Amino acid sequence: MxxxxxxxxxxxxxxxxxxxxxxxxxxxxxxxxxxxxxxxxLMLEEKGYHVxxxxxxxxxxxxxxxxxxxxxxxxxxxxxxxxxxxxxMDCANPDRIEVFQSILEKSKAVINIDHHPDNTRFGSVNxxxxxxxxxxxxxxxxxxxxxxxxxxxxxxxxxxxxVTDTGRFQFSNTRETTFKIASEMVHLGVEPNYVYENIYQSxxxxxxxxxxxxxxxxxxxxxxxxxxxMITRRDFDExxxxxxxxxxxxxxxxxxxxxRIAAVFREIEAGxxxxxLRSRNDVDIGSVARKLGGGGHRVAAGYISRKKNMExxxxxxxxxxxxxxxxxxx
Numbered sequence: 001m002x003x004x005x006x007x008x009x010x011x012x013x014x015x016x017x018x019x020x021x022x023x024x025x026x027x028x029x030x031x032x033x034x035x036x037x038x039x040x041x042l043m044l045e046e047k048g049y050h051v052x053x054x055x056x057x058x059x060x061x062x063x064x065x066x067x068x069x070x071x072x073x074x075x076x077x078x079x080x081x082x083x084x085x086x087x088x089m090d091c092a093n094p095d096r097i098e099v100f101q102s103i104l105e106k107s108k109a110v111i112n113i114d115h116h117p118d119n120t121r122f123g124s125v126n127x128x129x130x131x132x133x134x135x136x137x138x139x140x141x142x143x144x145x146x147x148x149x150x151x152x153x154x155x156x157x158x159x160x161x162x163v164t165d166t167g168r169f170q171f172s173n174t175r176e177t178t179f180k181i182a183s184e185m186v187h188l189g190v191e192p193n194y195v196y197e198n199i200y201q202s203x204x205x206x207x208x209x210x211x212x213x214x215x216x217x218x219x220x221x222x223x224x225x226x227x228x229x230m231i232t233r234r235d236f237d238e239x240x241x242x243x244x245x246x247x248x249x250x251x252x253x254x255x256x257x258x259x260r261i262a263a264v265f266r267e268i269e270a271g272x273x274x275x276x277l278r279s280r281n282d283v284d285i286g287s288v289a290r291k292l293g294g295g296g297h298r299v300a301a302g303y304i305s306r307k308k309n310m311e312x313x314x315x316x317x318x319x320x321x322x323x324x325x326x327x328x329x330x
Contacts, residue, residue: 003127003142010125012146014085014109020050022083022103026096027056028274030247031164031199033090034061036113036136038070039157040087043148045070052080056099062244067198068160069153082106088123090135090161092116092295113138115173117286118295133171133178136161140181152189159185160195167251168200171299172281200248207246210239215252224321225260225283227253230310233267243268250276261285263317265310273305273313288320 023041025033033055041051053074055061061071077099086107091097091114094104104110112123115138117130132138136158143150150158162182166174169182186192210231218229231246243266253262262278275292279285279299286301294303305313 003129003138007125007127008142008145010109011111011127011142014111014125015044015047015147018084018108019048020083021085021087022052022054022080022107023087023089024053024091024097024100024103025055025089026091028244029055029061030090031065032134032136032161034065034068034071035157035159035161035164036134036139037087037089038068039136039150039154039161040089040113040139040148041073042070042154042157043143043150046151046154047148050083052083054080054100056097060242060244062242062247064199064202064245064247065160068157070157084108086110088112088114089139090114090116092118093120094122116295116297118290131173131175133173133175134162134165136165137178137181140185141177150185150188155185155188155190156195159190159192160199163192163195164199165300167300168196171297173297173299204241204245206240210235210241210246211249211252213239214249218253220256220259221318222258224318225258226263226318226321227256227259227261228263228265228314228317229253230265230314231267232310233269236267243274247276250278254278261321265305265313267310268304271306271308273307273310274302275305275313275317276302283321288317291320292316 021044023037025037037053041053044051057077059076086104110123111125113127115129115132115135119128129138140158214229214231220227250262250264260280260283264276266274268274277285284298286296286298289296289301289303292303296302307313307316
């Protein structure tokens with residue numbers, strides 16, 4: 001999908017007229033939310049803008065992304081000053097940034113930049129491309145058209161967003177354009193090995209030990225092709241690992257031959273279980289997540305289960321999985 005030129009021109013005019021902005025990402029930010037937000041913020045700052053960056057509280061940037069330029073500029077909600085423009089990054093609907101509602105209402109414009117297919121187009125300007133590999137990919141593509149210039153630092157942030165949201169260029173959302181953009185970023189000075197080492201080779205020993213326990217207890221339900229693992233609050237406390245550190249644990253499950261869906265259940269607190277989902281191309285796991293109050297893409301999605309325990313959360317997912325199948329051939 002090509003973003004409407006009229007929408008891009010609106011952003012160009014708004015940027016020319018204003019001098020301050022707030023860049024917001026969704027709750028529990030992943031690599032794309034962080035990378036696209038930082039990348040845009042750095043470009044705006046280089047243009048002379050006063051920029052504030054934030055995510056819903058609790059504001060915890062996963063350790064693996066602390067190497068990114070500008071990450072120390074992320075601020076808590078109470079520290080945010082109103083900006084003339086609000087950029088909302090990688091967020092399909094305003095529910096994921098509900099705590100910022102008063103800030104949105106005071107701005108001159110809300111610019112919604114995203115690649116989720118279920119985006120509700122809640123902005124006064126909407127730059128949405130469901131075919132893009134990541135929101136960071138959109139930011140890079142439109143930068144010249146809205147009067148911004150991609151530097152080495154902003155490219156590093158945007159590259160991180162692309163790498164993480166395409167599953168290291170493995171997911172079906174990886175397209176020819178994605179590789180072309182990544183190549184241009186390398187030309188700007190981004191070092192792929194540097195990004196890889198920081199994101200995928202920086203785990204703590206405690207996390208490695210937790211992975212061992214979790215994978216040893218993983219279950220494969222062959223009837224529906226579901227492989228799943230569970231991490232309780234007790235596990236997090238016992239191993240001294242934060243929830244944010246386990247963002248990519250699901251990738252270890254995805255190596256299992258013959259599975260169609262992979263799921264990781266992470267107990268945040270009593271009655272709140274974060275469920276991460278991945279699937280093969282023949283299963284639209286995004287539609288499953290949306291039925292359960294979450295969202296995401298065809299092969300990568302997630303939601304929050306409010307069931308009282310892991311067993312009930314698993315039953316909830318099993319009940320919804322049938323709706324995610326493209327057909328019933330098997």
